[in-house]
Amino acid sequence: MPNHVIHKQPPKDNKSTAVTKEDVARAAGVSHITVSRVINTPDKVAPTTRKKVESFIAKMGYIPNLLAGGLASKRTRIIAAIVPTIGHSIFAETIRGLSEQLASQGYQLLLGQSNYSETEETALIEAFIGRRVDGIVLTGTQHTARARQRLKAAAIPVVETWDLSDKPIDMLVGFSNYDAGFAMGEHLKQQGYRHIAFVGGEDPRGVARLAGLTAALKKSRIKTPVHIAVQLGTFLQRGRQSMIEILDNHPQTDAVFFSNDVLAAGALMECQKRKRRVPEDIALCGFADLEIAREITPAITTVKIDSFHIGHTAAQMLLATLNNRPVPEVICDLGFTVIPRQST
Amino acid sequence: MPNHVIHKQPPKDNKSTAVTKEDVARAAGVSHITVSRVINTPDKVAPTTRKKVESFIAKMGYIPNLLAGGLASKRTRIIAAIVPTIGHSIFAETIRGLSEQLASQGYQLLLGQSNYSETEETALIEAFIGRRVDGIVLTGTQHTARARQRLKAAAIPVVETWDLSDKPIDMLVGFSNYDAGFAMGEHLKQQGYRHIAFVGGEDPRGVARLAGLTAALKKSRIKTPVHIAVQLGTFLQRGRQSMIEILDNHPQTDAVFFSNDVLAAGALMECQKRKRRVPEDIALCGFADLEIAREITPAITTVKIDSFHIGHTAAQMLLATLNNRPVPEVICDLGFTVIPRQST
DNA sequence: GTGAAAGCGCTAACAC
DNA sequence: GTGTTAGCGCTTTCAC
Numbered sequence: 001m002p003n004h005v006i007h008k009q010p011p012k013d014n015k016s017t018a019v020t021k022e023d024v025a026r027a028a029g030v031s032h033i034t035v036s037r038v039i040n041t042p043d044k045v046a047p048t049t050r051k052k053v054e055s056f057i058a059k060m061g062y063i064p065n066l067l068a069g070g071l072a073s074k075r076t077r078i079i080a081a082i083v084p085t086i087g088h089s090i091f092a093e094t095i096r097g098l099s100e101q102l103a104s105q106g107y108q109l110l111l112g113q114s115n116y117s118e119t120e121e122t123a124l125i126e127a128f129i130g131r132r133v134d135g136i137v138l139t140g141t142q143h144t145a146r147a148r149q150r151l152k153a154a155a156i157p158v159v160e161t162w163d164l165s166d167k168p169i170d171m172l173v174g175f176s177n178y179d180a181g182f183a184m185g186e187h188l189k190q191q192g193y194r195h196i197a198f199v200g201g202e203d204p205r206g207v208a209r210l211a212g213l214t215a216a217l218k219k220s221r222i223k224t225p226v227h228i229a230v231q232l233g234t235f236l237q238r239g240r241q242s243m244i245e246i247l248d249n250h251p252q253t254d255a256v257f258f259s260n261d262v263l264a265a266g267a268l269m270e271c272q273k274r275k276r277r278v279p280e281d282i283a284l285c286g287f288a289d290l291e292i293a294r295e296i297t298p299a300i301t302t303v304k305i306d307s308f309h310i311g312h313t314a315a316q317m318l319l320a321t322l323n324n325r326p327v328p329e330v331i332c333d334l335g336f337t338v339i340p341r342q343s344t
Numbered sequence: 345m346p347n348h349v350i351h352k353q354p355p356k357d358n359k360s361t362a363v364t365k366e367d368v369a370r371a372a373g374v375s376h377i378t379v380s381r382v383i384n385t386p387d388k389v390a391p392t393t394r395k396k397v398e399s400f401i402a403k404m405g406y407i408p409n410l411l412a413g414g415l416a417s418k419r420t421r422i423i424a425a426i427v428p429t430i431g432h433s434i435f436a437e438t439i440r441g442l443s444e445q446l447a448s449q450g451y452q453l454l455l456g457q458s459n460y461s462e463t464e465e466t467a468l469i470e471a472f473i474g475r476r477v478d479g480i481v482l483t484g485t486q487h488t489a490r491a492r493q494r495l496k497a498a499a500i501p502v503v504e505t506w507d508l509s510d511k512p513i514d515m516l517v518g519f520s521n522y523d524a525g526f527a528m529g530e531h532l533k534q535q536g537y538r539h540i541a542f543v544g545g546e547d548p549r550g551v552a553r554l555a556g557l558t559a560a561l562k563k564s565r566i567k568t569p570v571h572i573a574v575q576l577g578t579f580l581q582r583g584r585q586s587m588i589e590i591l592d593n594h595p596q597t598d599a600v601f602f603s604n605d606v607l608a609a610g611a612l613m614e615c616q617k618r619k620r621r622v623p624e625d626i627a628l629c630g631f632a633d634l635e636i637a638r639e640i641t642p643a644i645t646t647v648k649i650d651s652f653h654i655g656h657t658a659a660q661m662l663l664a665t666l667n668n669r670p671v672p673e674v675i676c677d678l679g680f681t682v683i684p685r686q687s688t
Numbered sequence: 689g690t691g692a693a694a695g696c697g698c699t700a701a702c703a704c
Numbered sequence: 705g706t707g708t709t710a711g712c713g714c715t716t717t718c719a720c
Contacts, residue, residue, distance in 0.1 A: 018497075018498070018713095019497075020713060020714090021713065021714070022713080030690080030691090031690070031691050031692080032691095032713090032714085033690075033691060033692085033715085033716095034689090034690065034691080036714070036715070037689090037690085040715085044689075044690095045689070045690085046689055046690090049689080049690085061493070061494065061497050063470060063473050063474045063494070063498075064474055064713090064714080065415070065474065065476060065712085065713050065714065066471075066474040066475050066476070066714090067411055067414045067415045067420065067475065067476050067712090067713080067714085068415050068696090068712070068713035068714035068715085069713080069714050069715070070411045070696095070714085071409070071411045071412050071415055071696050071697065071698085071712090071713080071714070071715090072695080072696050072713080072714045072715040072716075073696085073714080073715055073716080074696075074715095076411065086430060086431070086436065086439060086455075087430070087431065087433060087435075087436025087437070087439060087440065088433075088436070089431060089432075089433075091431075092430065092431025092432070093431070095430060095431060096431065099457065108454075108471060109455075110452075110454055110455075111430075111453075111454075111455045113443065126407055127410075127452060129407050130407050130408055130409065130410040131410050131411065132409060132410070132411050149405065150405065150407070153362075153363075153405050154362070154407075234635045235635075236635050236636060236639040237635065237639060240639065266639060269639055269640060269641060272641060273641055291578045291579075291580050291581065292580060295580040295581060295584065295610060295613055296613060297613060297616060297617055362697095364697060364698090365697065365698070366697080374706080374707090375706070375707050375708080376697090376698085376707095377698095377699080377706075377707060377708085378705085378706060378707080380698075380699065381705090381706085384699085388705075388706095389705070389706085390705055390706085393705080393706085408697085408698080409696085409697050409698065410698090411696090411697080411698085412696070412697035412698035412699085412712090413697080413698050413699070414698085414712095415696090415697080415698070415699090415712050415713070415714085416697080416698045416699040416700075416711080416712050417698080417699050417700080417712085418699095418712075
């Protein structure tokens with residue numbers, strides 16, 4: 001049993017055994033610059049030389065030190081992205097779109113999680129700038145003054161996402177959360193609902209959706225929605241809890257707009273448990289068009305947004321900029337669609 | 345409207361405006377090494393000097409170049425982790441456990457996604473080694489020979505997770521997927537089920553769970569479970585589809601073990617749609633103890649594992665090793681618990 | 689097509 | 705406490 005054993009590889013074996021460009025060059029009988037060229041610009045090396053060097057690279061298990069390369073060339077081929085939370089499905093598709101597009105060009109993604117905190121976001125931005133990432137993707141348009149200033153000073157391309165703004169830091173791809181909330185308000189009105197509640201967090205995008213919803217209702221002189229604030233955390237449970245609160249404290253409510261589909265699904269589960277019929281007794285709708293909204297019964301009305309495309313476009317903008325190509329649209333509005341389903 | 349505008353910051357303004365350690369040192373009237381010490385070992389600098397330097401750092405917006413630092417010191421304070429997929433909840437908690445523990449020590453997490461492919465995993469490992477990460481966390485114990493060899497040559501600490509193995513590459517934290525499958529088999533038997541199906545992917549951990557389940561059934565001379573292989577992808581839908589297949593093609597089935605709770609939830613939704621009672625007509629159980637298993641009605645029997653703790657422990661092992669502290673247990677079995685709920 | 693020299697911004701080791 | 709010197713492993717520029 002190999003327990004209680006001191007780890008045998010001292011991490012600081014300073015005379016590191018790592019194979020270097022020099023080693024390969026020496027073995028292959030060329031200068032180190034040739035090895036460099038074989039890796040970066042193979043066309044500029046004679047085929048014979050290239051073959052020989054390549055075989056030594058493989059044989060010796062040489063892995064170029066990207067730290068040194070980045071330091072010398074001032075390009076790391078790393079793009080950083082900051083999302084409020086990884087591991088909840090909302091932003092997963094954006095990350096996927098981002099990383100797929102970046103990988104296709106040999107870039108890697110450094111991922112950070114801000115926990116919906118502007119301060120944490122700022123700290124991450126500083127750390128990423130310290131690592132000399134080639135570009136940064138941010139969620140939302142709200143950032144600390146310090147973050148904006150750092151980003152400006154670093155002079156690297158930035159893409160803000162998941163919202164719209166007149167004056168982005170640099171580039172922007174998203175949709176109007178306000179308009180999306182407004183559109184859902186119109187949908188609910190048109191379906192005849194008059195006592196509407198909104199369940200969502202304090203994050204800027206949720207706030208914008210609520211503002212849009214409120215405006216739509218006000219337009220028709222329907223009273224301002226009841227606002228149930230949810231803590232961050234496990235969404236199904238939060239959705240359930242807010243549903244309990246609505247049923248208990250706001251029994252006249254006939255429709256609830258949730259800031260995401262998982263919250264709505266949790267609420268639906270609570271309704272089913274309490275034998276409230278959806279949508280007959282109370283209507284529910286969500287946001288983002290996640291899988292659960294489609295698959296649960298009754299299927300949940302939602303606002304479809306193209307999360308994957310946001311990531312994809314952000315990556316394209318960055319790559320264009322990094323290759324000195326013009327970016328056709330510095331502000332890119334991807335829009336949204338209300339998807340009526342059985343739950344309303 | 346600022347559309348159709350060429351991006352105005354050429355990314356390659358080579359005479360970079362970035363503030364350097366030298367600049368700060370010059371402004372503060374000290375040598376650059378003093379600036380370095382203010383950042384890395386503030387105690388070794390006279391308070392007066394420190395205050396002065398710090399104020400200049402803040403004033404000039406100096407951000408240390410971690411690339412250069414890493415190159416010189418041979419420590420990047422980056423830990424890489426590779427999971428089969430980000431954005432599905434299964435590994436999310438492990439990532440959270442990892443990044444929380446790492447952040448507390450000033451380390452950052454570089455995240456990679458292998459898409460359940462050993463080849464992609466190997467490519468990521470090579471890229472990460474090229475970036476000179478200080479340590480690597482891997483999912484599972486199955487890796488290409490090339491990956492093992494690279495890892496060995498790089499001589500960095502490695503933690504494998506989410507499974508058990510006699511001879512890990514280096515360190516290991518997980519639980520026995522085989523035993524977990526076996527335990528669920530025992531539970532199903534004890535509940536009186538005799539016609540059991542298994543739904544899961546081709547990944548090594550799913551295969552191990554199936555093997556354990558099969559062994560438990562064989563022990564009591566119950567026939568080998570029907571195995572429905574699921575493609576990767578959107579789990580609710582896959583769960584639903586496999587349920588359809590089971591109901592249509594294997595109608596005698598009285599219990600189904602799903603390789604994760606989301607699959608089981610999808611199957612449950614299909615049962616409800618078809619008015620099959622769970623567990624009376626057919627029993628379902630899942631794996632991982634995700635939120636959805638707890639919240640859906642009926643609640644789904646599952647195998648609880650401590651995903652967060654896996655990440656947390658992996659980080660601790662790595663940090664201990666990097667600080668030349670002994671690691672108490674090089675192989676750490678966190679175990680699991682079968683949680684019986686209404687669905688069986 | 690290939691090589692030599694210089695330097696990216698930092699830290700380690702040793703001096704003062 | 706603080707400074708000096710010498711690289712870390714690579715890319716860039718320019719020469720051959």
